[in-house]
Amino acid sequence: xxxxxxxxxxxxxxxxxxxxxxxxxxxxxxxxxxxxxxxxxxxxxxxxxxxxxxxxxxxxxxxxxxxxxxxxxxxxxxxxxxxxxxxxxxxxxxxxxxxxxxxxxxxxxxxxxxxx
Amino acid sequence: xxxxxxxxxxxxxxxxxxxxxxxxxxxxxxxxxxxxxxxxxxxxxxxxxxxxxxxxxxxxxxxxxxxxxxxxxxxxxxxxxxxxxxxxxxxxxxxxxxxxxxxxxxxxx
Numbered sequence: 001x002x003x004x005x006x007x008x009x010x011x012x013x014x015x016x017x018x019x020x021x022x023x024x025x026x027x028x029x030x031x032x033x034x035x036x037x038x039x040x041x042x043x044x045x046x047x048x049x050x051x052x053x054x055x056x057x058x059x060x061x062x063x064x065x066x067x068x069x070x071x072x073x074x075x076x077x078x079x080x081x082x083x084x085x086x087x088x089x090x091x092x093x094x095x096x097x098x099x100x101x102x103x104x105x106x107x108x109x110x111x112x113x114x115x116x
Numbered sequence: 117x118x119x120x121x122x123x124x125x126x127x128x129x130x131x132x133x134x135x136x137x138x139x140x141x142x143x144x145x146x147x148x149x150x151x152x153x154x155x156x157x158x159x160x161x162x163x164x165x166x167x168x169x170x171x172x173x174x175x176x177x178x179x180x181x182x183x184x185x186x187x188x189x190x191x192x193x194x195x196x197x198x199x200x201x202x203x204x205x206x207x208x209x210x211x212x213x214x215x216x217x218x219x220x221x222x223x224x225x
Contacts, residue, residue: 042215091159103210107159
Protein backbone atom coordinates (compact mmCIF):
# COMPACT_ATOMS: atom_id res chain seq x y z
CA UNK A 1 0.00 0.00 0.00
CA UNK A 2 0.92 3.66 -0.18
CA UNK A 3 0.68 4.43 3.52
CA UNK A 4 2.95 3.97 6.52
CA UNK A 5 3.15 0.28 7.38
CA UNK A 6 3.82 -1.04 10.87
CA UNK A 7 4.47 -4.56 12.05
CA UNK A 8 3.43 -6.36 14.11
CA UNK A 9 -0.02 -4.87 14.54
CA UNK A 10 -0.32 -6.57 17.91
CA UNK A 11 2.34 -7.92 20.23
CA UNK A 12 1.97 -9.53 23.64
CA UNK A 13 5.20 -10.08 25.53
CA UNK A 14 6.26 -11.03 29.02
CA UNK A 15 7.80 -8.56 31.41
CA UNK A 16 11.55 -8.43 30.98
CA UNK A 17 11.58 -9.57 27.34
CA UNK A 18 13.05 -7.70 24.37
CA UNK A 19 10.73 -6.33 21.66
CA UNK A 20 11.27 -4.90 18.18
CA UNK A 21 8.65 -2.89 16.32
CA UNK A 22 9.10 -2.17 12.63
CA UNK A 23 8.01 0.81 10.54
CA UNK A 24 8.04 1.09 6.75
CA UNK A 25 7.47 4.76 5.81
CA UNK A 26 5.89 6.16 2.69
CA UNK A 27 8.29 5.80 -0.22
CA UNK A 28 10.47 8.85 -0.66
CA UNK A 29 9.77 10.33 2.77
CA UNK A 30 13.01 11.36 4.42
CA UNK A 31 11.55 12.17 7.82
CA UNK A 32 10.32 9.45 10.17
CA UNK A 33 8.80 9.75 13.61
CA UNK A 34 7.88 7.46 16.49
CA UNK A 35 5.13 8.32 18.95
CA UNK A 36 3.62 6.39 21.85
CA UNK A 37 -0.02 6.51 22.89
CA UNK A 38 -1.17 5.18 26.23
CA UNK A 39 -4.80 4.31 26.84
CA UNK A 40 -7.01 7.39 27.02
CA UNK A 41 -4.24 9.83 26.18
CA UNK A 42 -3.00 11.61 23.09
CA UNK A 43 0.13 10.47 21.28
CA UNK A 44 3.47 11.49 22.78
CA UNK A 45 6.60 12.17 20.74
CA UNK A 46 9.50 9.73 21.10
CA UNK A 47 12.05 10.28 18.34
CA UNK A 48 12.51 11.90 14.94
CA UNK A 49 14.79 10.75 12.11
CA UNK A 50 15.93 12.84 9.20
CA UNK A 51 17.46 10.32 6.85
CA UNK A 52 19.56 7.82 8.78
CA UNK A 53 20.26 9.99 11.79
CA UNK A 54 18.19 10.66 14.86
CA UNK A 55 17.66 14.42 14.73
CA UNK A 56 15.78 14.50 18.03
CA UNK A 57 15.48 11.63 20.51
CA UNK A 58 14.42 13.75 23.46
CA UNK A 59 11.12 11.91 23.84
CA UNK A 60 12.60 8.48 24.52
CA UNK A 61 11.63 7.76 28.15
CA UNK A 62 14.85 5.97 29.21
CA UNK A 63 17.79 3.97 27.91
CA UNK A 64 15.69 0.83 27.49
CA UNK A 65 14.28 2.43 24.35
CA UNK A 66 16.33 2.69 21.19
CA UNK A 67 15.51 3.24 17.52
CA UNK A 68 17.47 2.84 14.31
CA UNK A 69 17.03 3.66 10.66
CA UNK A 70 20.22 2.31 9.06
CA UNK A 71 19.38 2.92 5.39
CA UNK A 72 17.16 5.94 5.74
CA UNK A 73 13.96 4.04 5.05
CA UNK A 74 12.70 1.29 7.38
CA UNK A 75 13.01 1.99 11.09
CA UNK A 76 12.98 -0.33 14.09
CA UNK A 77 12.02 0.70 17.61
CA UNK A 78 13.70 -1.55 20.16
CA UNK A 79 12.61 -1.95 23.76
CA UNK A 80 14.77 -3.86 26.21
CA UNK A 81 13.68 -5.40 29.51
CA UNK A 82 10.05 -4.52 28.89
CA UNK A 83 7.90 -3.35 31.79
CA UNK A 84 4.13 -3.38 32.18
CA UNK A 85 4.15 0.41 31.89
CA UNK A 86 5.48 0.10 28.35
CA UNK A 87 2.09 -1.23 27.25
CA UNK A 88 0.78 1.23 24.66
CA UNK A 89 0.22 1.80 20.99
CA UNK A 90 3.46 2.69 19.24
CA UNK A 91 2.77 4.93 16.25
CA UNK A 92 5.12 5.55 13.38
CA UNK A 93 4.75 8.45 10.98
CA UNK A 94 6.60 9.90 8.02
CA UNK A 95 6.70 13.09 6.01
CA UNK A 96 8.57 14.48 3.01
CA UNK A 97 10.80 16.33 5.45
CA UNK A 98 11.78 18.93 2.92
CA UNK A 99 11.41 21.83 5.33
CA UNK A 100 11.40 22.43 9.06
CA UNK A 101 7.72 23.12 9.51
CA UNK A 102 4.47 23.00 7.62
CA UNK A 103 5.00 19.40 6.48
CA UNK A 104 2.09 17.01 6.46
CA UNK A 105 2.80 14.01 8.67
CA UNK A 106 1.21 10.67 7.82
CA UNK A 107 0.70 8.16 10.61
CA UNK A 108 0.52 4.40 10.48
CA UNK A 109 -2.09 2.31 12.28
CA UNK A 110 0.25 1.57 15.14
CA UNK A 111 1.65 -1.48 16.89
CA UNK A 112 -0.31 -2.42 20.00
CA UNK A 113 2.15 -3.65 22.63
CA UNK A 114 0.94 -5.43 25.74
CA UNK A 115 3.43 -6.41 28.42
CA UNK A 116 2.09 -9.03 30.83
CA UNK B 117 5.52 25.08 22.00
CA UNK B 118 2.35 26.97 22.89
CA UNK B 119 -0.36 25.08 24.72
CA UNK B 120 -3.90 24.73 23.41
CA UNK B 121 -7.28 24.56 25.09
CA UNK B 122 -10.15 22.60 23.56
CA UNK B 123 -13.56 21.59 24.90
CA UNK B 124 -13.46 17.95 26.01
CA UNK B 125 -16.47 16.93 23.93
CA UNK B 126 -19.14 18.13 21.58
CA UNK B 127 -22.05 16.71 19.62
CA UNK B 128 -23.23 17.70 16.20
CA UNK B 129 -25.99 16.62 13.85
CA UNK B 130 -25.27 14.70 10.71
CA UNK B 131 -25.30 16.95 7.66
CA UNK B 132 -24.73 20.10 9.66
CA UNK B 133 -21.50 22.07 9.98
CA UNK B 134 -19.32 21.25 12.96
CA UNK B 135 -17.33 24.14 14.41
CA UNK B 136 -14.49 23.06 16.70
CA UNK B 137 -12.87 25.84 18.74
CA UNK B 138 -9.30 26.00 19.98
CA UNK B 139 -7.59 28.60 22.13
CA UNK B 140 -3.84 29.16 21.84
CA UNK B 141 -3.27 32.54 23.46
CA UNK B 142 0.50 32.04 23.91
CA UNK B 143 1.21 31.18 20.29
CA UNK B 144 4.44 32.57 18.83
CA UNK B 145 4.76 34.26 15.47
CA UNK B 146 6.47 31.31 13.78
CA UNK B 147 4.23 28.58 15.18
CA UNK B 148 1.76 26.78 12.96
CA UNK B 149 -1.71 25.60 13.97
CA UNK B 150 -2.26 21.94 13.07
CA UNK B 151 -5.43 19.87 13.28
CA UNK B 152 -5.40 16.10 13.40
CA UNK B 153 -8.13 13.63 14.18
CA UNK B 154 -8.08 10.08 15.44
CA UNK B 155 -10.85 7.66 14.73
CA UNK B 156 -11.11 4.84 17.24
CA UNK B 157 -8.28 2.29 16.95
CA UNK B 158 -6.62 4.09 14.07
CA UNK B 159 -3.55 6.29 13.79
CA UNK B 160 -3.97 10.08 13.78
CA UNK B 161 -5.03 11.59 10.47
CA UNK B 162 -3.85 14.97 9.27
CA UNK B 163 -6.67 17.40 8.53
CA UNK B 164 -5.27 20.85 7.89
CA UNK B 165 -2.73 23.39 9.09
CA UNK B 166 -2.15 27.12 8.82
CA UNK B 167 0.09 29.94 9.95
CA UNK B 168 -1.82 33.20 9.59
CA UNK B 169 -4.31 32.95 6.77
CA UNK B 170 -7.49 30.93 6.69
CA UNK B 171 -7.09 27.63 4.91
CA UNK B 172 -9.47 25.25 3.16
CA UNK B 173 -9.02 21.79 1.73
CA UNK B 174 -11.26 18.91 0.77
CA UNK B 175 -11.76 17.90 4.40
CA UNK B 176 -12.21 21.12 6.32
CA UNK B 177 -11.66 24.84 6.73
CA UNK B 178 -9.39 26.47 9.29
CA UNK B 179 -10.24 29.94 10.51
CA UNK B 180 -7.46 31.70 12.47
CA UNK B 181 -8.27 34.95 14.26
CA UNK B 182 -6.28 38.03 13.30
CA UNK B 183 -4.37 38.01 16.61
CA UNK B 184 -3.79 34.24 16.13
CA UNK B 185 -4.83 33.52 19.71
CA UNK B 186 -7.61 31.18 18.67
CA UNK B 187 -8.82 29.17 15.72
CA UNK B 188 -11.83 27.18 14.57
CA UNK B 189 -11.90 24.01 12.54
CA UNK B 190 -15.01 23.73 10.40
CA UNK B 191 -16.27 20.44 9.04
CA UNK B 192 -18.82 21.74 6.50
CA UNK B 193 -21.15 18.74 6.35
CA UNK B 194 -20.51 16.34 9.21
CA UNK B 195 -21.10 12.64 8.60
CA UNK B 196 -21.16 9.72 11.02
CA UNK B 197 -17.65 8.85 9.82
CA UNK B 198 -16.41 12.16 11.24
CA UNK B 199 -16.93 10.87 14.79
CA UNK B 200 -13.42 11.03 16.27
CA UNK B 201 -11.11 12.80 18.69
CA UNK B 202 -9.92 16.07 17.16
CA UNK B 203 -6.59 17.52 18.22
CA UNK B 204 -5.58 21.16 17.86
CA UNK B 205 -1.79 21.49 18.03
CA UNK B 206 0.46 24.52 17.92
CA UNK B 207 4.06 23.94 16.99
CA UNK B 208 7.03 25.51 15.24
CA UNK B 209 8.30 22.16 14.13
CA UNK B 210 5.91 19.67 12.62
CA UNK B 211 7.69 16.66 14.05
CA UNK B 212 7.35 17.24 17.77
CA UNK B 213 3.62 17.58 18.12
CA UNK B 214 1.98 17.79 21.56
CA UNK B 215 -1.43 16.23 21.05
CA UNK B 216 -3.08 16.94 24.39
CA UNK B 217 -6.52 15.52 25.20
CA UNK B 218 -8.39 16.83 22.17
CA UNK B 219 -12.13 17.19 21.61
CA UNK B 220 -14.25 14.07 21.29
CA UNK B 221 -16.72 14.83 18.54
CA UNK B 222 -19.80 12.67 18.21
CA UNK B 223 -21.88 13.05 15.06
CA UNK B 224 -25.47 11.93 15.61
CA UNK B 225 -27.93 10.85 12.94
